[in-house]
Amino acid sequence: MDFLTVLQILDSSIRLATPLLLACLAGLFSERAGIFDIGLEGKMLAAAFFSAAFAFTSGSVWVGLFAGVGASVFLSGLHGAASITFRGNQLISGVAINFLAAGLTVVIAQTWFSQGGRTPQLPSEARFGNIVLPGAESTIREIAQLGPLGQIYSELISGHSILVYIAFLIVPLTWWVLFRTRFGLRLRAVGENPAAVDTAGISVVGMRYAAVIICGVLCGLAGAYLATALNAGFVKDMSAGRGYIALAALIFAKWRPWYALMACLLFGFFDAVGNRFQNITVGEIVVPVQFMQALPYILVVIVLAGLVGRAIPPRAGGEPYVKER
Amino acid sequence: MTDAAAIELRGISKAFGPVQANKDISMSVKRGTIHGIVGENGAGKSTLMSILYGFYKADRGEIFINGQKTEIPDSQAAIRAGIGMVHQHFKLVENFTVVENVILGAEDGAMLNPSIAKARRTLKELSEEYGLKVDPDAIIEDLSVGHQQRVEILKQLYRHADILILDEPTGVLTPAEADQLFRILERLREEGKTIVLITHKLREIMEITDTVSVMRRGEMTNTVATASTSPAELAEMMVGRKVLLRVEKSPAKPGDVMLKVDDLRVVRDGVERLKGVSLHVRAGEILGIAGVAGNGQTELLEVLGGMIPATGGTVTVRNEQIDVSGKHSNGQTRRARGIGHVPEDRQDEGLIMPFEAWENTAFGYHKDPKYNHGMLMDNAAIKADCADKMERYDVRPPNPRLPARNFSGGNQQKIVVAREMDRAPDILLVGQPTRGVDIGAIEFIHKEILRLRDEGKAILLVSVELDEIMGLSDRIAVMFDGKIMGERLPSETNENELGLLMAGVTETRVGGAA
Numbered sequence: 001m002d003f004l005t006v007l008q009i010l011d012s013s014i015r016l017a018t019p020l021l022l023a024c025l026a027g028l029f030s031e032r033a034g035i036f037d038i039g040l041e042g043k044m045l046a047a048a049f050f051s052a053a054f055a056f057t058s059g060s061v062w063v064g065l066f067a068g069v070g071a072s073v074f075l076s077g078l079h080g081a082a083s084i085t086f087r088g089n090q091l092i093s094g095v096a097i098n099f100l101a102a103g104l105t106v107v108i109a110q111t112w113f114s115q116g117g118r119t120p121q122l123p124s125e126a127r128f129g130n131i132v133l134p135g136a137e138s139t140i141r142e143i144a145q146l147g148p149l150g151q152i153y154s155e156l157i158s159g160h161s162i163l164v165y166i167a168f169l170i171v172p173l174t175w176w177v178l179f180r181t182r183f184g185l186r187l188r189a190v191g192e193n194p195a196a197v198d199t200a201g202i203s204v205v206g207m208r209y210a211a212v213i214i215c216g217v218l219c220g221l222a223g224a225y226l227a228t229a230l231n232a233g234f235v236k237d238m239s240a241g242r243g244y245i246a247l248a249a250l251i252f253a254k255w256r257p258w259y260a261l262m263a264c265l266l267f268g269f270f271d272a273v274g275n276r277f278q279n280i281t282v283g284e285i286v287v288p289v290q291f292m293q294a295l296p297y298i299l300v301v302i303v304l305a306g307l308v309g310r311a312i313p314p315r316a317g318g319e320p321y322v323k324e325r
Numbered sequence: 326m327t328d329a330a331a332i333e334l335r336g337i338s339k340a341f342g343p344v345q346a347n348k349d350i351s352m353s354v355k356r357g358t359i360h361g362i363v364g365e366n367g368a369g370k371s372t373l374m375s376i377l378y379g380f381y382k383a384d385r386g387e388i389f390i391n392g393q394k395t396e397i398p399d400s401q402a403a404i405r406a407g408i409g410m411v412h413q414h415f416k417l418v419e420n421f422t423v424v425e426n427v428i429l430g431a432e433d434g435a436m437l438n439p440s441i442a443k444a445r446r447t448l449k450e451l452s453e454e455y456g457l458k459v460d461p462d463a464i465i466e467d468l469s470v471g472h473q474q475r476v477e478i479l480k481q482l483y484r485h486a487d488i489l490i491l492d493e494p495t496g497v498l499t500p501a502e503a504d505q506l507f508r509i510l511e512r513l514r515e516e517g518k519t520i521v522l523i524t525h526k527l528r529e530i531m532e533i534t535d536t537v538s539v540m541r542r543g544e545m546t547n548t549v550a551t552a553s554t555s556p557a558e559l560a561e562m563m564v565g566r567k568v569l570l571r572v573e574k575s576p577a578k579p580g581d582v583m584l585k586v587d588d589l590r591v592v593r594d595g596v597e598r599l600k601g602v603s604l605h606v607r608a609g610e611i612l613g614i615a616g617v618a619g620n621g622q623t624e625l626l627e628v629l630g631g632m633i634p635a636t637g638g639t640v641t642v643r644n645e646q647i648d649v650s651g652k653h654s655n656g657q658t659r660r661a662r663g664i665g666h667v668p669e670d671r672q673d674e675g676l677i678m679p680f681e682a683w684e685n686t687a688f689g690y691h692k693d694p695k696y697n698h699g700m701l702m703d704n705a706a707i708k709a710d711c712a713d714k715m716e717r718y719d720v721r722p723p724n725p726r727l728p729a730r731n732f733s734g735g736n737q738q739k740i741v742v743a744r745e746m747d748r749a750p751d752i753l754l755v756g757q758p759t760r761g762v763d764i765g766a767i768e769f770i771h772k773e774i775l776r777l778r779d780e781g782k783a784i785l786l787v788s789v790e791l792d793e794i795m796g797l798s799d800r801i802a803v804m805f806d807g808k809i810m811g812e813r814l815p816s817e818t819n820e821n822e823l824g825l826l827m828a829g830v831t832e833t834r835v836g837g838a839a
Contacts, residue, residue: 182432182440189418189429196416199378200430201401315419323380 004144007155009272014160015230016275017268018167019044019222019239023246024253024260025167025174026218032178032255033211034191034316038094039079040219041243042101047072047223049105052119052234053112055126061228064126068227069220075101076216084208087320098243106236119227119234128161128229161229163221170218174257187211191314194321204321222246241297248300254311270295329392331356331488331519332377337386339372346372348543350386354488354536359510359520361530361551364540364563365763367733370523373540374490378410379403390488404431409481413493415473417465423476424448424461427483444483451482455512471502478509489513490521495529499617500791500824507533525764527556528792539563564765572771575779577799580608583643583783584629584664584752590637591624598624600807601638606752606783611774613798613815614787617827621807622787623669626756629785630666631659632674642752656689662752665745669756669787675741676729683711683725686744718743719769735766746773753777756787771797791820805829 023040030037047068055064075097082093106117113119136158138146143154178184190197190207198204226242227234245267252266253259274292281287330353339347346369354360364370375381377388379397388395390406397403403410417426424444432440448461457475465473474494481489491510495503510520510533522534530537531551538548539562547562560568584606591599599621606612616622627633628649629640635649642662648654659666668674676685687696687707696707711725720732720739729737738758746753755774759767774797778784788794794801795815803810803826810826825831 180437182435182437185425185429185432185437189421192418192420193416195414196418196426196429199400199410199412199416201399201404202430 003148004151004155007151009276010269011156011159012272012275013265013269014156014164015268016271017264018160018164019225019230019242020246020249020267021167021261021264022163022170022218022222022225023243024249024264025170025257026215026222027247027250028174028253028255028257028260029187029211029218030215031250031317032191032314033187033208034194034314034319034321035080035083035208035212035215036090036094036318037079037212037215038091038247039075039097039101039243040215040222040246041239041241042094042098043072043075043216043219044223044226044243045098045105045237045239046075046101047220048227048238049109049119049223049234051220051224052122052227053109055228056113056119056122056233059123059126061126061128064228065221065224068224069217072220072223073213073216076212076219080209080212083320084205084212087322090318090320102237105234109234109236117236122228122232126228127232128163128225130159130161131165133158161225163225163229166221167225168261171257171261178257183210188314191316194316198321198323208321219243245296245300248303251311251313252303255314267296267299270299329356330354330389331391332521333389333392334373334377335387335389337373337376337383337388339376339381339383345543347376347383350540350545352538352545352548354519354521356391356519357514357517358535359514359522359533361522361524361534361537362540363523363525363527363530363537363559365525365765366735366761367763368540368563369543370540371492372543374410374492374521374523377403378408378490404484404486407485407487408490409484409486409488410490411474411477411481411492411494413496415477417473417476419466420464422462422464423459423468423479426465426476427461427480431484447483448479451479455482455509455516457482457509469502470497471499471505474498474502474506475509487517488519488521490523492523493525494522495524495526497618499827500820501828503529527559530559531556541565560764568764568768571796572768572775574775574797577610577778578781579610579799580781581643582606583608584785585641586629586638587641588638589625589628589635589640589649591621591628591633592636593624593633598807599628599635599638602804602807602809603638604802604809606785608751608783609778609781610799611778611784611786611797613794613801614785614804615791615794615801615823615827616789616804618789620804620827622756622804624807625804626666626669626754626785626787629659629664629754630668631655631657632668657692660689660750663750664752664754665748665750666754667741667745667756667758669760671734671737671741676737678730679728681726681728682715682720682732682740683708685729685740686711686714686725688744690744690748714743714747715740718747718773733763735762738762738770739766742770742773746777749777749780749782752783752785754785754787757789758786759788759790759793791823794823795820803827 023044027037027040050071051064051068054067055061079093079097082088083090109117109119136154138154143151146154178188186197186202186207190204194204197207226238249260249263249267252263274295277292278289279286332354334350334352337347337350350373362370372381376383379399379402382398388397395406397406424441427448428440428444433443445461452458457479459472459475459479494506498506513520524530534551536548537551539546539559541563582605586602586604589599589602602625604612614622628635631654634654640647640649647662672678696703708725715723718739720736758770774784786797798815800812801815802812803823805827806829810831
């Protein structure tokens with residue numbers, strides 16, 4: 001396996017990690033504020049559908065992006081209303097959103113486009129194209145001639161859609177917001193001890209809604225990326241469990257932004273490896289393709305089985321806040 | 326303006342549905358004084374303070390702060406009016422640092438670093454001014470309870486509070502920590518702060534307050550100068566009848582050793598909580614275990630009650646060694662051996678809160694033939710038994726069909742006490758029998774414990790209330806850091822000596838190496 005092949009796998013890891021990363025950071029905001037969100041999957045799926053549908057009809061990928069984010073924020077608002085205002089069970093609300101999105105996207109897609117629950121293939125102007133960074137305009141053959149740094153720059157760093165760069169920039173931004181701003185301090189506090197926030201004269205409800213809305217925006221980006229950058233259109237259940245993998249990554253990352261980046265890259269890497277090496281022969285044994293493709297999910301099971309050390313979730317997570325004397 | 330009272334309440338009323346929590350309350354607290362508010366549970370003290378801190382809105386009445394009529398619709402308004410509240414259960418974010426907790430909600434600007442730098446400076450000044458030493462970068466959960474409370478006070482001072490409300494501040498403190506708190510409060514008073522102290526401990530009222538108000542059933546019945554009253558008089562005003570503050574008791578007539586514990590050890594979460602405890606209790610005596618919460622008393626009770634396994638040592642009941650670590654070690658087998666257990670935490674361990682009172686009376690004794698008809702439970706018999714117990718133990722309201730959570734703390738405790746004591750077990754384990762229980766119920770529960778002793782039962786009493794230990798015990802053992810520090814006779818010791826033992830200090834060495 002030469003260096004360029006490794007780079008290609010890493011390049012593919014980055015593409016596959018991006019939706020995970022956006023969803024994971026979405027979950028991070030929500031859960032740090034004490035609202036558990038199992039509905040990342042559904043929000044991503046809804047965003048994927050609406051971004052593809054609007055991008056196709058309008059011909060503009062940006063219109064699609066806004067529609068996708070809008071749909072995701074709407075579902076976030078529902079989750080917020082159920083779990084913050086009406087103090088419902090956050091798991092049930094999240095699961096309901098997943099079912100709602102899985103069913104509605106297909107039904108609406110069929111009604112609008114009559115293509116068996118999918119959107120038509122998006123033309124290139126209705127998709128996010130890849131941005132070629134200056135000095136990286138080489139063909140594959142030319143890249144092979146470059147030195148290692150040049151190869152890394154041209155193959156790995158250059159040539160992604162804008163959403164990939166945005167996703168990676170959101171990591172330091174999230175860290176900065178959480179640990180360097182007043183908003184972040186209050187957000188973390190409301191997930192740990194909402195009573196402390198309340199007695200300090202800050203609105204618990206307001207903080208939690210803010211977190212849930214940010215979660216919606218990021219999930220919307222993740223979904224739009226799936227349908228308008230990674231793929232060219234919406235197909236049924238295209239989120240394929242990524243929302244759950246993002247949740248696993250969030251636990252793996254112990255609710256920290258930089259760790260979340262690492263965790264998502266790891267899951268993306270396994271995904272990329274599974275795609276690239278369909279059959280591997282280890283000595284006498286042929287590892288079946290199904291096993292390779294199941295790798296990220298197997299990793300999820302291992303992570304959730306707690307083999308990676310104890311992860312302590314935000315202490316007030318999952319519990320609605322009831323004011324007491 | 327300076328003559329105006331710091332706080333003046335006029336005609337405050339507040340009802341929750343049919344319950345009138347506050348009835349036409351008027352009160353005035355002079356600036357630079359410490360004002361105590363006493364009353365039984367449910368007398369309306371907390372409601373009144375919650376109105377003052379903006380948690381509830383009064384149905385009627387007016388609030389004047391420093392002579393100015395003030396509306397307090399929420400906590401923010403209270404903070405603006407210079408009112409700070411230190412709650413009984415601290416409102417701190419446990420994995421934040423001290424300085425982060427202090428600035429939460431009182432930040433200057435959207436960026437944290439300048440706020441933190443400013444808070445660090447201010448904290449230094451405040452801690453020097455009032456003698457409140459705390460490391461600003463310590464994580465809250467690493468601090469002792471006493472220091473956490475200082476953080477709460479600093480938090481209020483940082484918000485420029487001139488009026489401090491403290492709700493049961495000494496409930497979780499050692500006697501030494503409580504003393505330090507009182508010195509701090511005195512210092513605050515000298516600096517012109519006004520302090521409202523809510524407590525049910527009359528001794529504290531007498532020691533620290535200038536004036537005291539008594540609340541009973543939602544009304545403020547009296548306000549007197551502390552110097553002109555006495556604990557007995559206050560207790561009478563609170564309950565509405567004469568109360569014995571210290572239960573009369575006859576000398577113990579100890580008999581045979583009923584319960585003997587040798588070198589008992591417990592490891593929990595990788596930490597050794599009991600480090601070789603040995604003790605014995607005789608028939609007809611009360612052995613009191615004093616100590617600050619969290620020094621192994623909980624584990625001692627839980628092992629003896631069969632709730633957790635021991636990792637070493639033996640327990641002997643009437644000369645017969647019992648299983649304390651194997652599969653036969655559970656609450657059932659303990660009860661079969663005549664061991665009753667009033668657990669420390671009635672809400673977590675003593676009762677199932679959503680279950681009705683009659684169901685709760687059967688727990689642990691559900692296999693009793695009188696509660697059963699063959700394979701079925703005899704619910705009618707349990708209910709009848711529950712109604713009978715409620716009457717004899719004065720549980721109010723005497724309604725077996727009411728869920729446990731709908732009773733007040735004192736009445737919940739009476740339900741547990743009735744269940745465990747009514748069968749007159751040979752050995753009774755009692756943990757914190759009067760925690761959060763009002764003064765009338767305390768008197769009742771203490772009398773019951775003494776009655777069992779006089780019937781010749783062996784009683785192991787664990788309590789963090791030193792008064793209770795001193796008042797009831799025939800012998801006192803002090804626990805610190807999973808060990809018994811020493812044993813004293815109540816007649817030959819005093820609170821200072823016990824307080825030192827509770828802090829791990831003995832004559833020969835200073836404990837608590839860690």
